[in-house]
Each structure stands twice: as structure tokens, then as C-alpha cells.
Amino acid sequence: MGAKQTVDPEKDFVPPEFTVKELRDCVPKHCFERDTMRSFSYVAYDLCGVAVLAFCASYIHLLPLFLRAPAWVLYWVCQGIACTGLWVIAHECGHGAFSDSKTVNNVTGWVLHSALLVPYYAWRHTHSQHHKNTNNLSRDEVFVPRTKSYRGLQGKPSTPAWMEDSVFEDTPLYHLAMVTAQSLFGWPLYLYRNASGPKYSQGASHFNPTSVLFRAEQFGQIVISDIGLLLTIAVLTCACWMFSAATVAFYYGVPYLMVNFWLVTITFLQHTDATVPHYNDESWNFVRGALCTIDRDFGWILNTCLHHINDSHVAHHVFSQMPHYHAIEATEHLKKKLGKYYRFDNTNFLLALYHNFKHCQFIEDTGSVLFFRNTSTLAVSS
Template sequence: MGAGGRMSSPSSHAKVEPDRLVQKRAPDTKPPFTLGELKKAIPPHCFHRSVLRSFSYVVYDLIIASLLYHAATTYFHLLPRPLSYVAWPIYWAVQGCVLTGVWVLAHECGHHAFSDYQLLDDIVGLVLHSCLLVPYFSWKHSHRRHHSNTGSLDRDEVFVPKQKSSLSWFSKYLNNPPGRLLTITVTLTLGWPLYLACNVSGRPYDRFACHYDPYGPIFNDRERAEIYISDAGVLAVIFGLYRLAAARGLAWVLCVYGGPLLVVNSFLVLITYLQHTHVALPHYDSSEWDWFRGALATVDRDYGILNRVFHHITDTHVAHHLFSTMPHYHAMEATRAIKPLLGEYYQSDDTPFYRAIWREGKECIYVQQDEGKPKNKGVYWYSNKFD
């Protein structure tokens, strides 16, 4: 591991156990470099946001999505029935990947990485996210808090790992291949809507938390009006889908829109989960956590050709957490620039995502402190051992 290293490579001093990841841990001490030193290592133009360039990605993605929609609605019904059964799932997968890229561009708007104009970013983000049934401002605010508290067991917003004593009673019964398959399936299909509606896998609050509730504990008083706007955007799209279903039929809407949306939602959960879940990554309680080490406790993943489709949100995530207002089209160059300085603090893993989700689902069940270490150290690591 280290600059340019791959976390999937076993340590030379470690004994490889069958079907188990063995890996050198990331450093959990304060790094010997500063955020300012990392920023100086990045060419200044990487922080420049271009309205025209940012919009070019939006236009490109929407053109591809429109062509796929045209092909599906114009030609699929002409195919013999066996071929149409194959064509539609292919359309769902490909269109879902393209629309995940659109989702990423809206995510850029939420970080003010789309342009120099906050109002323009919010308008573009609201339109794009609402079309994918995402409450833009709600997600923007909760996601900002995730970036402000990454790696904190007490304050991070999403995919907060549990300690062993906090696991549900049935967790050990799911720690097997069938249980793991069930857990992954439910997580990828229902995880995103359940997170938005019920804060499932999110930070614990003292009362019910929901991304659609302007007066929920996730948001402060200054943000509540924007939550109403987010809800209105989602409701407007739902109403449009209702009118389409009334005119064209529910099956048509599910085929053209529902299938790709399911793929989008699955990738959102998968990408986020794998960015923050790995046996080599530390987590910290309030006695040890600081923003810089938390931001470094993330991992770049390789999705092959999908890296480009997803606008490199997958393989430049470390740089994104350090400099979230940087446009995605400069993130690769920035990553190359900071890797030598990051050294062992840079985490990456080129394991194919479909293997990584299975492996992490097996290895990363809960977090605990190392045995024999002082209890006040405040650093926690993933484990999967049940008595």
C-alpha cells in the first residue's frame, strides 16, 4: 500500500487465510503533512470551475440517455419476444449507469463544484436530482455533514459502523453466504429509499429522522425552507410520472424509468458503501477523531470503464473528501499530484466492485478497538468475529 498502492495485495509478512482479506492497515496517527501542503502540490487550475465545461457533461449525459430512451421506445417492441426480454434488462443496466453519471453531476452542484455561482449550482442540482427522485437540498445538507464528520463514530451521517455490543441479535445468523446475499440484496435495492425516508444506516438521532421532514433533527432552522423546495421538486416529478402512467400505462413507466432508477439507486449505495468500508480503514470516537484523519480514512475504488461513466467519483474519492469543491474533471490530475505526498495515507483498491461488495460484506461486520490497546485510544477497526 502507499502512493499508487493496491489494498488488495497481501502484506509480505502476513499469512493469507483462505477466502479472507489480509492487508496492512492504513496509518491512524496524525499525518506528517498538512492540508495546505497537499493543496500546494495540486496545480492551481485544478480548482477552477468552468460553467461551459460543467454543462458539457450534463448535455453529453442527457443526449446519451435520450438516445437510449429513443432506441428502447422505438425499436424494442419490434423485436421477437425472447429478444425483447433480454433487451429491456440491458437497457435498464446501461441507462442506469448513464443516469448515475447525471446523479454525480447533481452531487457536484451540492458541493458547489459545478460553477462559481451558488444559485446556478442549486438550480441545476435541484432539477437533476428531482428527476431522479432525490430531495436535492435535503441530501446536500446531510451530505455536507458527512464530509464534515467522515470517520467519526459519533457524528458521521451515513454508513456509520456499529460496535459489536450494538449489533442486532440476528446479525450473527446472517454471517454466512445466504445471509450475506440477502443483506446485500436488500441493501442495494431498498437501502437508498430507506435512508431518505427513515435514516436507515444513518447517524442515530434522539428522534425519528427523515430527509423529507423540514423539521426533522437532520436540519437546522436556516435549512428548513429549502427542504420544502426539495420536497416540492420530488412531488412534481412524481406527479409527472403519475400522468405518464395514466397516459401510457404503469408498465411503460416502470420499463422506461423504473428499471434504470433501480440501477441508479443500487449504484449510489454500492459506491458510497465501498468508499468508506474496508478492513484497512480506521474509524475514530470523539476522543481521537479530527477532520483531517477522517477525510483520509476513505478509499479509491476501480470500476473499470464505469469510472468514466460515473465521472470519476469512484477512483478519486480521497481527493474529493480533501477538496470537495474541486470539479470532477480535475480530480484525476489532483489525485496524481497528491499521491506521492500522501504516501501510506493514500488508500486504493482495484478489486472488482462485485467481488469487493461480497468481501466487505463478509469482513466488515462491526468495529472494535485492538485488544491490549488502551481503551481511551479511540481508534476502531473492522472485524467479523462472533463468539
């Protein structure tokens, strides 16, 4: 029950040969200019949103009983989106795209990320390695695909991930449960034990200054990251004492889980798709890796609230120090230059999340350019 794509991404794919200079030259120079005050205006915008939503939530107890549950759900969803916007700004600080001042970048990023229980410097270091080695099978840092042998599937038939079947086939409840667990708890698991990271660092913690993830000279910065988290935990603990644990859970805890959902959803969908290749050391280069990304349209409201991290991610990977407020303009120029190598998908993000989690299961053990496969028994049409 399904249709095969008309183009086989494995058979027809030819790695791109662009240089960084070629791509930079096609984008107007002003797109690379950082404006500190403009960047802070987005912080103020997001903080106002967070404050207004919390203020509105303080009146939910006055609503009729039958409206209180849906009102809290609406608050959790909206607050999760607003806080994810702040996370995106903090992430931009980590790239040095927020300001020309390194101090402004780091102080702002540390404060915002710590408030969201993210170890700023630890995340900045591993995320930097991800950008430097995107979709390199031996050096990337996140969502590294597992091989067929790692999954213990040697000798079993496999199907290219682009071979589609019905959403109702192959135990959909299991996949729905797994993708939900990944979306809500994948982010803290990644920070705590580097889940989805490369084999050499599985089990390594972003909170441990002596972790294999970091160099010896980064010890102090990781400690500073941990101090930021401890300060946030201290504030939350005081809030529990002053108001109640339930109040903190309702105002902060559930929105925190919603932020986890958005972070995992956004990052997973940016790099996981049947059409996205993965390279070995011999065939990989920076531009090829940077173009292993997909821009996804979440609708204008989410695109705006998330500062376009989802629909301008190709530009972000090619030019990670470009401010987000120039990325959409840069994307239009990159589209023309990249042609068929520019990837865009406007599939509903929830459907895409489920579909890609289900179908993009592993890659073969050998090859210079590899695409996702799965254990579906569907016949492959010629």
C-alpha cells in the same frame, strides 16, 4: 480456508499528520478552477445518453420475442449508469463544484436531483455534514459503524475484518440476499428514515422540514426539495395515465432502482473496508477523516460514465469543491504526497461489495482508532 494479510492494519496503523494546506499545495492551482460551460457539457452528454437509450428502448417491441427480455435488461443496466452520471453532476452542484455561481449550482442540482427523486437541499445538508465529519464515530452522517454492544454481541469472540475466508463459507446466500436488498433499497430507506445514519437521527426523514437532521433556518429549503419531488411524481403519474404504469416502470422505475444500486455501491465501497479506520472525537481531525476513503477502479467505461466519482474519491473528500474533471489529475499529485496513506483497490466491485458487507460488521465499543471486525470464528494467526 483463507489467507491473512501480511500487514495488520490495526497493529501497524499510525494516524496521518498532514494539514489541508500541505495537501492543497501539492496540487496545481488550475485543478481548483470551475468552468460553468464545461460543467454543462457533461450534463448535455449525460442527457443525450439518457435520450438515446430511451429512444432505442422504444424499438424493443420490434425484436424477436426471445431477444426482448435481454434487450430490456441491457437497457436497464445502461440507463441506470447514465442516470447515475446525472446524479453525480447534481451531487457536484451540492458541493458548489459545478460553477462559481451559487444560483447555477442550486438550480441545476435541484432540477437534476428532483428528476431522480432525490431531495436536493435535504441531501446537500446531510451530505455536507458527512464531508465535515467523515469517519468520526459520533458525528458522521452515513454508514456509521455499529458497535459490538449495539449488535448485541458482548462476550462473543470477534475477528478482524481483514482475516479472509472462502466466499463459500458462512451462509453466502444470506449475505448475497442482504447486500442485494441494501443495494436496491438502502438509498430510499436512508432518505426516508436515515437508515445507516447516526443513532441520534435514526428514523429521521430527509423529507420532513422539521426533522432533527436540519436547522430551523433550513425549513424553506427542505420544502423546496419536497416540491421538486412532488413535481417529478406528478409527471410520472401523468405518464402512467398517458402510456401505462408498466411503461413508466420499464423506462423509469427499473433504471431508478439501478441508480439506487450504484449510489449505495459507490458510497459503501468508498468508506467501508478492513483497512479504513474510524476515530473518536479526541483522535479525529478533518484531514484524517477525509483520508478514510478508498479510490476504486471500476474499469474505464464505468469510471468515465460515473465521472470518476469512484476512482478519485480521496481527492473529492479533501477538496470537495474541486470539479470532477480535474480530480484525476489532482489524484496523481495526492498519491505522491500521501504515500502509504493513499488507498486504492482494483478488486472487482461486486466481489468487494459482497466481501466488505460480509466482513465489516461492527467495531469494538471503546478505543481512539477502531477498525471493522466480524463474528467469524477463524483463528487469528500471529
